[in-house]
Amino acid sequence: MERRSFLKTACRACLMGAGALAVADSLSSCSPAVARQLAYSPAVVNNQVEVPFTLFEKQPLVVISPAKYEYEISVEKAENTYKALLLKCTHYDNQLTPTGNGYTCSLHGSKFSKDGVVTKGPAERNLRQLKTETLNDHLLIYL
């Protein structure tokens, strides 16, 4: 199993049992912020995912993990606009890990700001921003 898959599976596994959040809080690899966000795993339909606006009631930035999709997506609300970033390293496509103020790649150490801008290489390109559309009570993200 690849390291990326193992870490993703391990984080999900620690969320599934009784008292999962307490366990997640005690694991350094599963910060409370990441654990809370990974709980939301919308289905991918026609290469789109729906994110309810209620997810942003407590925090402006959430990371979602679409079902059966290889990468997570960060979605940030600012005023009434939303910015969705694909958390796929632009160096060699590794899944990125959210940190307190951005994203880091465990493969070769690239770092990206919360806005998806490269702050440390070897990656040279910023993160891909996904097209979004607001509908009644949710955000539509085009993958």
Ligand code: FES
């Ligand atoms: S794959 Fe992310 S830095 Fe190389």
